[in-house]
Amino acid sequence: MNETVVEIQNLKTYFETDKGFNPAVDGVSMTLESGRIMGLVGESGSGKSMTAMSILGLIPKPFGQILPESKILFEGEDLTKLSEKELSKIRGNKIAMIFQEPMTSLNPVYTVGKQLMEPLRLHKNLSKREAKVLALKYLEQVRIPDVEKRFASYPHQLSGGLRQRVMIAMALTCEPKLIIADEPTTALDVTIQAQILKLLKDIQVRLNTAILFITHDLGVVAELCDDVCVMYAGEIVEKCDARNLFEAPLHPYTIGLLKSLPKINEDVEALYSIEGMVPNLVNTPVGCRFAPRCDNAKAICFNKLPPRIRMATQHEVLCWQYDERAWLDE
Amino acid sequence: MIQKTQFFKEIALESKLGRLTPFGFGRKRLKYMMSVEATEAGKNSDLDASKDSKSSKSSKTSKSSKMPSSEQPPRDAEDLVTDEGFWQALFKSIYRDKKALVGLIMVSLFILIALFAPWIVPHDPYAVDMEKVLTAPNKAYVIGTDFLGRDILSRIIYGARISLMIGLVPTLISLAIGTFLGMVSGYFGGKVDYVIMRLADVCMAFPSLLLAMVVMYTLGASLFNIFIALSIVNWGSTSRIVRAQTLSIKEKEFVEAARSIGVGRFKILWRHILPNCIPSLIVLFTLSVPEAIMSEASLSFLGVGAQPPTPSWGLMISRGKEFLFSSPWVAITPGIAIFLVVIAFNFIGDGLRDALDPYTKH
């Protein structure tokens, strides 16, 4: 029942900067399946948002380029090769996006209802009345209380949580195959975040869509996602299902990240911390990008790019530690 | 549905490492790199090897060669910072903006001409020669003579000095007054704000040229009085802009941080608010200079500015208009001079505004 919705192969998105090229996304491959939530975790600057932007073809063109060997397959078509016009048919229709700050994507001068009805009338050729009935239905689906009143509200009159619900309703209107959620709960309080996560899970179960959930919060991943990709400096360093990631993490970065997380359900005497910082991608370190911060780094880690190793069937890691060749030098 | 600002925020986030190039630069290099990568990847089917070729490429682009040795690994792998300061970055982006570069060259030329006027003029600009009245352009008088037989080219060159002075002095004075009052008004608020802003309103309520004329009539027409008139007229709008800036900077956390350690109020204005207004002030300055030059020309044209025989461009047009059809060079050439200088300053102003806008958001 889980069919492949989007397959990303070797995605490379490079940006030009004053000082050279910034490989913001460098060789990312992943498969998004219907009925599954893929978590894309990483710190700021790891390229997780740029991956999403690349899928939607929203890379600002003069600065950013998707390199020709990249492939993003969606319904048999390569999204990287489509024209802007063809893309805009898919974007916001078959693939919907939810942003961190809904205020930037909602137009402040129109009511919520008007903004919801517009795509319905446009894509589905509905009359005003039909569109309103449908829009109200979507608002109810995202459990907005007092729908009639909210239908006539302007975005600024809503709280952050409600706005995010409206955004989700808007994403649903086009019955998308894939929903890309870029840090949708980061700007919200924890109690509201819990509500939104529950809503997303319900919707995903009911509509059997694929969701690409981008976040920096490992806790949210653990609560929500089925599969996880951990990104570091433009690369996916570890990919597996969520349970595996937390129970048996393989990549030193993931291990460090999990150890540096303060816990609410236990007392921690001293937190582990990964020293150093995310590398400057313009001057990418030769070899493993994490090597300068890695406690187990060996000579080879600084010399050669690490291999992508598939441990169990679904557990991939980008690290020399798990390759016997790394031990031959010793 | 998806707004531009959102992307740009994202981009800034993703490539914190440096500002993105305003378009055009390095495109060729990207294409080159892409082709290199494609061919090398084709040669080496092995995954590791193809990645190695990429890493050699990345070391090519990197300035500091990261030593791939087994010694102590460099902990601080991100030495991402350049020591590029504000002015360097500013000059760089001006240099890239062709229009602004043209403006900069023209303005530099204008300033040089004004500074070295006595050494480059072909004739004495004040020398009356009634035998050569209204001579058409020829070899000796490149753009002819006026109704008193004076060389127009020499007069235009001397006129540059006046225009430069008028452009700089009153603008600087009004900028200083406007900045001070604007900052005080914005930072202190309350009654002080009210009084200063009503004063600014009064100044801005009249058309500036009209107000300048009133001042000139009262004080009498002379070059020095033009300074005073233009300074009084223009501070209002500056103070408005600076006040708005101050209001937004005042809410920034670093101002609160300064207050929390007990920094005095005027120290905060001087140390924290003023430096952050500088970008707008620079733009405002370059855009006010041509305005002042125009105002002087207008006032002189109307007869309340510079008085004959001062070689002011406005005055020259005014005097030349009687001969517009018989000897057009008398009025038109100083007009062209005004046009060129004003447009050059505007080019720089626009360029600076473009250059500084993303920078301040950085």
Add this chain to the structure above:
Amino acid sequence: MSEILLSAKHLKKYYQISSSTLFSSHANRGIVKAVDDITLDIPRGKTLSLVGESGCGKSTLGRTLINLIDPTEGEVLFNGKNIYAFNAQEEKAFRKAVSIIFQDPYASLNPRMKVRDLIGEPLLTHGMKAKKERYERVNELMKITGLKAEYANRYPHQFSGGQRQRIGIARALALNPSLIVCDEAVSALDVSIQAQILNLLKQLQRDFNLTYLFISHDLSVVRYVSDEVYVMYLGQIVEAGTPKALFEKPIHPYTQFLINAVPIADPSIRDREKMILEGDLPSAINPPSGCRFRTRCPYATEICANSCPKLITQGERKFACHHPLM
């Protein structure tokens, strides 16, 4: 319990709100009770945390406690003296003794000042005029906070978020303060950097016997750093206690919901019984009568609407609820 460094007594901060739109002439008047009758003691050398969701008044309280915002009522005693009655000299000494670390390391550093001058500013303001002496102290502070001395000539935009926060900390330490208010000091940072900064803060506390007032919305971080936690809701304290007691056995229903809502990085307990709070924070302009939490509280009864519960102290714990969970 150790000596009390700072204590607030019935502190209140109300804001007058008047809003009128273009077409409705009658102004909508109201009072926001951002901080409403708060009494608390900060013991010397400890970390006291204020947690709550946005809009609960924790930041306003933090700023009122160090006199960056004037209170509407109440007093704050610092070493036993009322800070709102200080003369100019005492005020200056107080400014030296307290400092604040801000949330946003991008907004809290003046972009036009060099690091050396940023860290040196408090020193200069408090009389260290000699350049040499000042720069020496700046170098020392940079070393303490883990910044390289050669960065002294750089501007803030040339640093990453974590490094900027270190600059902020160096600035806060410059005058050897006894109390540092950390206002969401690690909220804007990435996880790996957050751990570095938290450990740095703990280290500094041990080395310099600092007292922290730690304001945060992140309960996990609060549990890690605090000696005592105060939970706020709409301007009031609803519960207080040691982190272990509070997080393991919450007494106030709001605390319980709050803890329940925090995602836990362990998928094996993903399907645990979770209590999810419905609805949004009520408007602060017209808060509910009686207990402010009653509109969202599943245990609310009539008494909750009629009377505002008092903060009761029981041993190490404090709570304000008519139906405590015990």
